[in-house]
Amino acid sequence: MAERTRRVAVLPAPWRARYRATPWWARVTLIWAASRIVTTALVLLLANVQGPNAWTSASPGYADFANMWDGRWYNIVAVVGYPSTLPFTADGHVGESAWAFMPGYPAIVRLLMVLVGQPWAPMAVLVSVAFSLGAALLFYRLMRRVLDSSTALFSVVLFCVAPLSPLLQFGYAESMYLFLLTLALLLLLQRRYALLFPVITVMALTRPSGLAFALALGLHTVYRAVTRRQDPFPAADRVLAASVTGYSLLVGLAWPAIAWIGTGSITAYTDTELAWRAPYIGYQELIPFTAWFQSGVWWLGMPLGIVAVIVLILLFGAALFLPPVKRLGVDLRLWLASYALYLLAVFFPQSSTFRLLMPMFPLLGALAPPRNTGYRIALVLAGILGQWGWLLLCWGVDGADWTPP
Secondary structure, eight states, X not given: OHHHXXXXXXXXXXXXXXXXXXXXXXXXXXXXXXXXXXXXXXXXXXXXXXXXXXXXXXXXXXXXXXXXXXXXXXXXXXXXXXXXSOOBOTTSOBOOOGGGSOSHHHHXXXXXHHHHTOOHHHHHHHHHHHHHHHHHHHHHHHHXXXXXXXXXXXXXXXXXXXXXXXXXXXXXXXXXXXXXXXXXXXXXXXXXXXXXXXXXXXXXXXXXXXXXXHHHHHHHHHHHHHTTTTSOOOHHHHHHHHHHHHHHHHHHTHHHHHHHHHHSOTTHHHHHHHHTTHHHHOXXXXXXXXXXXXXXXXXXXXXXXXXXXXXXHHHHHHHTTXXXXXXXXXXXXXXXXXXXXXXHHHOOOSTTHHHHTGGGGXXXXXXXXXXXXXXXXXXXXXXXXXXXXXXXXXXXXXXXXXXXX
C-alpha cells in the first residue's frame, strides 16, 4: 500500500485526485480497451500480409481473419446445426465434424445474428469482445479475493496482454468460456454454491469443463469437511456443495450423451475428437492418461518423450506449492490441479496446447505481486511479443499449415 501511495504521489495533484476517484471497473475497462487496441493492431498487421487460404482471400478484413480455423466450425453450428450422421473417412474411421464443438457460443452469436440481421463474422467478434470485457472485470474481482487491489489490477493487465489474448476477440468460444469460468471460480470462493448450478450448465455446454470443475468442487468439499473445525462447514453448505459437485459431473457428460442421441453412436463425441489427433498418431482408441506420453514420443522419440512428460508433471506439481502460487489460496490451486489432471487424462498435446492452457489463467496472479517497475514492463512486453509469436505460429496460414491454434 505504501509503495502504491508513493507511485501515485509522483503524479500531479489533479491526476492523483482523479486516479483515487476512478472506480475499479473503470480502471479495468481502460486496461482492457488499451490492450484491445494493441492486439487489434497486431492482428491487422498480420491480416494485411495473409495470403489466400481455405477460409479467406488474400489480405482479408478483420472480421473474416478473426473467424478462420475453428471459427468456421462454430459458424456451421450456428447456421446449419449438427449432422445426424457421422462422416467417415475412406478407410472407415469417424472424421471431423461439428460434434466436436459445443453449442453455447454459436447459440449466442446466432441469436444476435437474428436480432441484428448481420452475418456470422462480425457478430462472432462482437460477442467475443463483449465477453472478454466481462471476463477482465470478473478476473479483477476474483484476484481481489486473494491479492491487494494494485496487484489484482496488474493481474488484469497480464490477462489482457497474454500471448493468447487475441483469441478474446476472435470467433472462438474461449472468451465466453473464460467469462463463465471466472464467474464460477468467483462464486466458489464466495461459497455461493446455489448460483453455480446455472453457471456450470452454460459453461459445460460452451467448452469441455464439467468434469474438471466437478473434480475441483469435490476436492473443495473434502477440504472444507476436513478443516471444518477451523472453518465451519454447515450442513446446508455440505449438501449444496455435494449436490453441485454431482451436478457438474452429470453436465460434464451431457454433451457426449447428446451426441449419442443425435447420431445413434455412443462414442460419437469421443470418436469425433480423436479425428483431430489422427494426423499425428493415426486413429486410436481413447485411453485415459496415455495421450501426453504418445505426444512426447511423437515429438521427441523414445525414451526422451516419456522422460519429458514425467518431468513436466513433476514440475507442475511442485509449482503449485511455490509461495506465489500458494498465495492464490486453496480453491484456485485445486482448480489448477483439477484442470491439469483433466488435460493429462484426455488431451493430445500439439500446437493447440497453448489455447487449452488458457483456463489456467489464475496463475497470472502468481506472476503479478513483484512491484518492480522494470519487472512489470518486461512482463507486459513479453506478453505482447508472445501475441505476435502466437499469431505467426498458430493463426496465420502459410501454405499447408499444420499448426492449428
